[in-house]
Amino acid sequence: xxxxxxxxxxxxxxxxxxxxxxxxxxxxxxxxxxxxxxxxxxxxxxxxxxxxxxxxxxxxxxxxxxxxxxxxxxxxxxxxxxxxxxxxxxxxxxxxxxxxxxxxxxxxxxxxxxxxxxxxxxxxxxxxxxxxxxxxxxxxxxxxxxxxxxxxxxxxxxxxxxxxxxxxxxxxxxxxxxxxxxxxxxxxxxxxxxxxxxxxxxxxxxxxxxxxxxxxxxxxxxxxxxxxxxxxxxxxxxxxxxxxxxxxxxxxxxxxxxxxxxxxxxxxxxxxxxxxxxxxxxxxxxxxxxxxxxxxxxxxxxxxxx
Numbered sequence: 233x234x235x236x237x238x239x240x241x242x243x244x245x246x247x248x249x250x251x252x253x254x255x256x257x258x259x260x261x262x263x264x265x266x267x268x269x270x271x272x273x274x275x276x277x278x279x280x281x282x283x284x285x286x287x288x289x290x291x292x293x294x295x296x297x298x299x300x301x302x303x304x305x306x307x308x309x310x311x312x313x314x315x316x317x318x319x320x321x322x323x324x325x326x327x328x329x330x331x332x333x334x335x336x337x338x339x340x341x342x343x344x345x346x347x348x349x350x351x352x353x354x355x356x357x358x359x360x361x362x363x364x365x366x367x368x369x370x371x372x373x374x375x376x377x378x379x380x381x382x383x384x385x386x387x388x389x390x391x392x393x394x395x396x397x398x399x400x401x402x403x404x405x406x407x408x409x410x411x412x413x414x415x416x417x418x419x420x421x422x423x424x425x426x427x428x429x430x431x432x433x434x435x436x437x438x439x440x441x442x443x444x445x446x447x448x449x450x451x452x453x454x455x456x457x458x459x460x461x462x463x464x465x466x467x468x469x470x471x472x473x474x475x476x477x478x479x480x481x482x483x484x485x486x487x488x489x490x491x492x493x494x495x496x497x498x499x500x501x502x503x504x505x506x507x508x509x510x511x512x513x514x515x516x517x518x519x520x521x522x523x524x525x526x527x528x529x530x531x532x533x534x535x536x537x538x
Contacts, residue, residue, distance in 0.1 A: 241464030244416040246453050247274035253305040259283075259383055259405050260448065263302055265292035267322055270501045273417050273451040276322045278302060279409060281402060282312075282383040288336075289315040289385070289400065289409055290450055291326030299329045311336040312380045317411030318397040319344035319363040323450060327366070339378050340387070341396040342371035347428035351528035362426065372398060385409075390439065392432025393420050401444060408444040410455065417452030419468065423508035424529070429469075429516040436466050469513075476513050477537065480523060485534045487511055507531065 248254070250264040261280040268275045276292040280302075288311055292298055311334040316324045318341050327338045344362050372378070372387040379385070386401040390413045400409040412420055413435060422432045440462045447455035455461050472494075479490045487510050491498075495506045511531050517523035518535075525533040 241461070241468045243418060244453055247417070248277065248453055250275045251301070253280070253302070256448070256454070257405060257407065257446070259402065260407070261305075262448070263298075263305065265295060265298045265322075265326075267293050267295065270499065271421070271505065272322055273415075275451070277448070277450055277452075278326070279448060280306065281385065282380045283309070285310045285312045285380045287311070287313045287315050287378060287380060287383065287385060288330060289340075290317055290323045290411070291330045293322050294325035294329065296329060299326055299333065302330070303333060310334075313378045313385075314338045315378065315385060315400060316340040316366065316368065317399065317409065317450060318394040319366045320361050320394065320412070321363050322361075323411070324363045324366045337369035338366075339368055339370045340372055340400070341366075341368070341394075341398045343367060343396070345395050346425040347391075347395050347431065348425050350425060351530050388439075388442070390435040391427075392422055392429070392435045393427050395427065395431065397435075399439075401442070406444055407446045407448060408439075408442070408458070410439075410447040410449045412450045414439065414447055414455055414458070414462065414465065415449040415452050416447075416455045416461070419465065419509075421505050421508060422512040423505075424512055424515050427512065429512040430519065432512075433466065433469060433516075436462055436469075440466075472509070473513050473517070476510060477517070477522070480535055480537045485536055487514070487531060487533075487535075 248264050250266045253263045256262050263278045264275040278292050279289040281287040314327045314330050314336050316327050344364050374389045376387045388399040390397050390399045393412045422429050447458045475494045479493050484490050487507050490510050491506045515529040518529050524536050
């Protein structure tokens with residue numbers, strides 16, 4: 233049995249700098265896009281895999297200057313594939329800019345899709361974040377590969393943050409590009425109907441069965457000891473669920489009241505994200521028969537213990 237220390241969740245607040253291409257590991261270089269903020273850390277991590285004939289993973293936002301700087305860094309190297317983990321506007325629009333400049337195919341996640349249909353009068357709170365224009369040349373499913381000289385990227389489907397989220401294993405280095413599913417600096421936002429908590433937790437469990445030694449995420453620095461970190465993430469989510477159930481039992485039936493009770497001292501800029509996280513947990517609890525809502529689960533619903 234693992235002790236509490238072994239299952240603890242400790243975040244790494246150190247941030248990679250934006251604006252330069254750094255070699256971070258054999259076969260892996262990283263340029264951070266200049267789109268830092270409370271939800272993106274120092275910016276979106278764009279990775280270059282290989283040498284000479286390379287893959288570019290998550291080219292980032294619709295920022296021509298970022299793409300131009302990346303191409304200047306690469307010089308005569310050839311982009312063989314443009315790989316995208318998921319369709320949020322801080323990750324995928326740059327793929328189209330890079331494809332237009334290089335002619336390389338866009339592969340990876342499929343088009344954007346929600347976890348479920350909208351409930352009556354529901355507004356998707358992260359709709360502005362969704363890149364609905366993403367149309368890859370090849371959508372990759374579990375186990376599909378894209379390869380170049382000395383490197384292979386293997387698709388690992390990890391729905392939850394978005395339902396089309398795909399991580400990519402690089403077996404030559406025993407690492408995983410984890411996108412926004414697992415990050416060292418923060419927990420991942422799961423916001424219905426864009427994402428789903430049950431799918432997110434299942435994807436965490438799936439990754440716990442893998443043997444990569446380092447994760448390179450979509451924001452922030454690397455995740456070392458990923459098996460331990462995954463246990464901590466899962467435990468954190470279970471603790472959050474338990475806290476929400478406690479507040480329901482105490483009579484807090486509105487998401488705003490639950491957020492105020494369990495996220496004390498939260499940066500005001502993150503209250504909306506906290507509300508969406510609580511909503512994701514409540515939707516899952518209702519689906520499992522552990523809570524009720526006055527109608528379909530929604531942000532402005534009234535919740536109670538089942």
